[in-house]
Amino acid sequence: MRRPGFIIGLLGAAAAAAIALSLFTGPASVSFRQVLAALTGWASPGSSADTTERIVLSLRLPRALLGFLVGGALSSSGVAFQALLRNPLADPYILGVSAGAAVGALAAALLLPGDAFLPLPFCAFLGAALAASAVFLLARRRSGVSRERLILMGVIVGAFLNALIMLMVALAPPGRIPGAVYWLMGDLGLGTPRRVGVLLPYVAAGTALLFLLSRGLDLMLLGDDAAFQAGLPVEKVKAATYVTASLLAGCVVAVSGLIGFVGLIVPHGARVLVGSGHRRLVPAAFLLGATFLVLADIAARSVSPSGELPVGAVTALSGAPFFLYLLRREGGKT
Amino acid sequence: MSAPVLSAKGVRFRYREKEVLSGVDLEVGAGEVAVLLGPNGVGKSTLLKIFSGLLAPRSGEVALMGRPPASYGRREMARLLSVVSQELPVEFPMSVEEYVALGRFPHQGFFGGTVAEDREHRDRALAMTGLAGLRLRGLGEISAGERQRAAVARAVCQGAKVMLLDEPTAFLDIYHRVAFYEIVARLKEECGISALVASHDLSLCAEYGERIFLLSAGRVMASGRPEEVLIPENVRDAYGVGVTCDRNPATGAVRVTPLRSGGTT
Numbered sequence: 001m002r003r004p005g006f007i008i009g010l011l012g013a014a015a016a017a018a019i020a021l022s023l024f025t026g027p028a029s030v031s032f033r034q035v036l037a038a039l040t041g042w043a044s045p046g047s048s049a050d051t052t053e054r055i056v057l058s059l060r061l062p063r064a065l066l067g068f069l070v071g072g073a074l075s076s077s078g079v080a081f082q083a084l085l086r087n088p089l090a091d092p093y094i095l096g097v098s099a100g101a102a103v104g105a106l107a108a109a110l111l112l113p114g115d116a117f118l119p120l121p122f123c124a125f126l127g128a129a130l131a132a133s134a135v136f137l138l139a140r141r142r143s144g145v146s147r148e149r150l151i152l153m154g155v156i157v158g159a160f161l162n163a164l165i166m167l168m169v170a171l172a173p174p175g176r177i178p179g180a181v182y183w184l185m186g187d188l189g190l191g192t193p194r195r196v197g198v199l200l201p202y203v204a205a206g207t208a209l210l211f212l213l214s215r216g217l218d219l220m221l222l223g224d225d226a227a228f229q230a231g232l233p234v235e236k237v238k239a240a241t242y243v244t245a246s247l248l249a250g251c252v253v254a255v256s257g258l259i260g261f262v263g264l265i266v267p268h269g270a271r272v273l274v275g276s277g278h279r280r281l282v283p284a285a286f287l288l289g290a291t292f293l294v295l296a297d298i299a300a301r302s303v304s305p306s307g308e309l310p311v312g313a314v315t316a317l318s319g320a321p322f323f324l325y326l327l328r329r330e331g332g333k334t
Numbered sequence: 335m336s337a338p339v340l341s342a343k344g345v346r347f348r349y350r351e352k353e354v355l356s357g358v359d360l361e362v363g364a365g366e367v368a369v370l371l372g373p374n375g376v377g378k379s380t381l382l383k384i385f386s387g388l389l390a391p392r393s394g395e396v397a398l399m400g401r402p403p404a405s406y407g408r409r410e411m412a413r414l415l416s417v418v419s420q421e422l423p424v425e426f427p428m429s430v431e432e433y434v435a436l437g438r439f440p441h442q443g444f445f446g447g448t449v450a451e452d453r454e455h456r457d458r459a460l461a462m463t464g465l466a467g468l469r470l471r472g473l474g475e476i477s478a479g480e481r482q483r484a485a486v487a488r489a490v491c492q493g494a495k496v497m498l499l500d501e502p503t504a505f506l507d508i509y510h511r512v513a514f515y516e517i518v519a520r521l522k523e524e525c526g527i528s529a530l531v532a533s534h535d536l537s538l539c540a541e542y543g544e545r546i547f548l549l550s551a552g553r554v555m556a557s558g559r560p561e562e563v564l565i566p567e568n569v570r571d572a573y574g575v576g577v578t579c580d581r582n583p584a585t586g587a588v589r590v591t592p593l594r595s596g597g598t599t
Contacts, residue, residue: 082426086425087425088425088426212444212445215439215442215444215445216444218432218436218439219436219439221425221426221428222422222436225383225388225419226417226419228386228387228388228408229386229387229388229412229415229416229417230412230416230436230437230439230440230488230492231408231409231411231412231413231439231440231492232408232439233408271426271427272427275427275428275429275432276426276427276428276432277432
């Protein structure tokens with residue numbers, strides 16, 4: 001906890017290194033010089049330069065950048081949900097964003113005509129936003145939104161949406177939904193330069209907003225009454241945090257599917273590094289999550305020689321033991 | 335007494351069907367340490383929540399520095415009034431220092447950074463409550479008495495002249511109780527702070543409180559100096575327990591000693 005600025009700088013360097021590493025990972029081997037040439041556009045007009053350039057610039061770089069944005073966004077959204085709900089077990093999916101996105105994605109796969117894979121991210125985002133709004137409005141009372149009601153309504157709306165998912169899967173004509181199911185497992189393969197370009201402003205704006213809310217998030221840890229008495233307009237901050245964190249999660253889920261565990265675990269890891277103050281925690285969690293997901297994606301691509309694993313499986317596989325370790329460590333302290 | 339910093343006139347409040355406060359009148363003067371006594375469930379916490387603006391009275395008037403709580407902006411009010419209660423965040427690791435520094439919020443811009451003045455206030459609050467040596471420890475790693483002092487330090491750091499304390503010593507041993515009231519007394523002497531303390535600690539309140547309000551059945555049944563209020567009849571009427579009241583030979587303050595149920599008063 002000594003030098004948070006230094007640690008955040010280190011995390012930034014780690015994220016950059018992970019992105020660089022991912023440019024070299026894949027079935028085609030690419031030399032350092034070729035990558036450099038592709039990145040700087042100095043590719044000498046030769047035989048293989050065009051292919052490597054295409055591999056690096058159109059496939060690997062967008063995928064790495066997508067991993068960076070998704071991992072970072074899920075982690076800072078997780079930080080916000082944990083502060084909002086004052087619950088270390090909260091994550092970006094806890095209040096229905098994931099189930100809503102899944103319903104949206106399946107509906108797109110089922111109802112939209114033939115080769116309509118393109119609108120899937122849009123429908124998934126719409127589903128996530130609708131589910132999140134429903135949870136918020138249902139939890140709302142005249143006196144404000146309580147954490148307990150938010151969690152309760154999140155569970156109820158989530159259960160309802162999960163029933164819809166099962167219904168859709170059961171009733172779907174064969175061959176209609178494999179793409180959507182693969183999407184549900186979490187996949188960074190959808191990273192195209194265009195998608196990364198579309199996602200970037202949303203992730204940047206959402207994370208910046210959470211960073212600006214960081215003082216409010218600090219005070220939210222005191223509980224509603226104490227935060228109010230300490231001068232915080234609690235209900236406004238809650239609403240702003242909820243909307244921002246939900247939309248942030250919804251955006252990335254729409255593009256990458258449901259990548260679990262990142263938004264739950266990375267905030268805890270970042271707290272160990274820089275403490276609970278959100279001014280440091282939001283950027284640190286973003287960079288840590290970005291690094292983690294880019295590395296997980298590298299692992300997913302290189303573990304199996306015959307193909308790639310869903311990155312969501314890798315995050316959960318490597319995340320669960322880490323989380324257990326963290327919990328045991330915490331348990332030893334108190 | 336100069337203009338009161340806190341005042342309640344005919345304050346009534348009910349939770350659904352149950353009326354808790356049925357016409358409470360009280361005033362706390364500038365620089366005064368006042369104590370709110372009364373049995374469990376009599377509405378002490380409710381009254382403090384009304385003063386801090388968390389709850390609105392059903393009827394009657396409350397005022398902080400002459401104005402109703404609802405008329406203040408959140409941060410404006412937090413610069414005038416701070417609250418110490420028992421809830422502390424231990425779900426997440428937070429150092430004593432970070433926790434105390436949260437008190438500076440009403441003086442900082444929402445989006446602004448921390449400046450040297452904020453750190454000075456934080457350090458002074460830590461020193462005043464004897465927590466300077468524990469500043470880097472986690473809130474989960476210190477004792478209950480130290481945590482309660484940290485809550486006071488956060489209130490001190492908030493820099494408000496009026497403090498509400500809601501049963502601050504409820505879970506503390508005798509050493510930490512005395513230490514706690516010593517801090518409150520010092521805050522009054524050195525910073526001119528006025529305090530309204532809700533408590534069950536009859537004897538310590540008699541020692542440190544200048545004025546006592548005894549709540550019973552939704553009203554202030556007795557108020558005044560400790561020796562005026564803490565008499566066996568009042569205590570029996572409010573709490574339903576027989577006591578004997580004498581003077582502490584060392585300090586001269588009223589001493590309240592409960593009697594076994596067979597005892598006479």
